Amino acid sequence: MTPELLARLHTPEGVNALATAAAVDHGDPLAAASALRSTGVDPELAAAALTQVELRRKATAKFGERAARMFFTRPGLEQATRAVVAERRAARLAAAGVRTMADLGCGLGSDALAAASAGIFVYAVDADPLTAGVAAANVRALGLDDRITVDCADATSVRVEDYDAVFADPARRRAGRGRVFDPGSYSPPWDFVAGLAERVPRTVLKLAPGIDHALLPPGAEGEWVSVDGDLVEAAFWCGPLAEVPRRATLLGSRRGGITGSGLAKASVGPVGRYVYDPDPAVVRSHLVAEFAASVGGRLADREIAYVYADEPADTAFGRRLEITDVLQFSLKRLRALLRERGVGRLEIRKRGSALEPDQLRRDLRLSGPEAASMVLTRVAGAPTALLCRPI
CATH class of the missing domain: 3.30.2130 (VC0802-like)
Incomplete structure (x- = not known):
């Protein structure tokens, strides 16, 4: 996928290609590609449309019925916040009085979409032109362009002080290197990310579940979230957003939360029944x-x-x-x-x-x-x- 192909998918020709791809895709990629090209769609656009149909099908697990209207890239879908997690976060931000938010590293837009649906106006940026383009396409597809502005920009260039809150999801992957586990290799850099709470007290950082507890900013809440037993993220809630030192949150078919200091030691004894x-x-x-x-x-x-x-x-x-x-x-x-x-x-x-x-x-x-x-x-x-x- 390229920004140019993404733009073509929004033309009448591209919309028709997507509709045709959805109709002919029955699990056999070669047969679907052949059937789509037989309708006059050129190979490049046919491949892009078929890829979107495949990704939309996979995205249903994260985004529900909205996935059928959204646009995706493979890495973007893999890294995107699940809708149930983003919606819970947005509700908590709205309840805390947040009305405007900067979304740094917005990816495909999952958190921005949830925040806007909760009544928050969002300025979302991503440094990758294709990713920013896909996020903007999703904003339009879901009718939220009156509440979200998407720009292709470096997160470090944003005047975050102009917003009630900041949400940052630093990139934790590098092309050809897979996942990055060292926070020093995040993009934007960890020093910038960790310093956001000093500039905007109501800051939330979305991080990998294996993040070191020692990196929690002073007074912040560390929350670890699982969906149906799958550990999906850690979130650091800073400043007035922090409610407890540590929280474990369950979403999906099993819901609930446990809170505590994160320092208590369980008693030790014999094996029981x-x-x-x-x-x-x-x-x-x-x-x-x-x-x-x-x-x-x-x-x-x-x-x-x-x-x-x-x-x-x-x-x-x-x-x-x-x-x-x-x-x-x-x-x-x-x-x-x-x-x-x-x-x-x-x-x-x-x-x-x-x-x-x-x-x-x-x-x-x-x-x-x-x-x-x-x-x-x-x-x-x-x-x-x-x-x-x-x-």
Whole structure:
């Protein structure tokens, strides 16, 4: 995709190509391309239209029915904020009194679109001409051009002091290098991003879930968000937007939040009848102690984030398994136990174990009609296997 091709997709010829591509695309790219070209669409425009149809289909998981009207690039879709996350963030900003916002590194426009839908006027910029063009196309497609202005510009050139709030999503990928894990290699640079809160107190930073807690600006709230168990982002809420030191937020089919200091330590004790595997947002936000307290649980190893309890408790923040057997890890003993139980299907979860589940599953030579779950972990430092049945 190029800016020129994007512009062509908005002409009557391009609109017709998109409609035709949607009608002929049935999962066979070669047949769809041939059918589209047979209608007189030139190969370059046909390829662009078919790509958009494919990306719109994939984008439905993030954007719902609106995806059918939007425009995408492959990297942009991969990095775009899910609509459910962006909408929650926009609602929180609007509730805090934000009426105007600068969106630095707007990508395809997901957060700008959500903010505008929540009544916030947005100035959105992206340094990449194609990405900025796609964001502007999405603004028009969704009828929000009276609330969002999109420019192709360097984020560092924006007078952020002119806005109530700043939202920054620094680029964490480089062409040919994939993901960038060092904040010093972000674009715009981390020093600029981290300094935004000093210029505009109501600043929100969208960051990778693995971001170091030590990078939190003083007094900021660190929030880790998962959607249906998939950890999708960390967000640093600065200045008056900060409500608690740490927050784990669940969205999707399971919703809720746990808050705390991020410094508490869970009690340590014996393995119980139940083991809980906390949601990754809980683990990344350092709120395992708060989660353990909510289910009356404890750790069996102070370094491993599995929580054990003697009584069951319903929770959205972790998966509960009932433990049937606890044994120090031994391939021979495990193989004998699973053969005795007739286990032919085995889910394997692990923390604190170097074993590879797929290889272990082969080594166990499973056979039989039963299904079970196994947790590979450490208990008081010793490699341990927990045979479980899911609840």
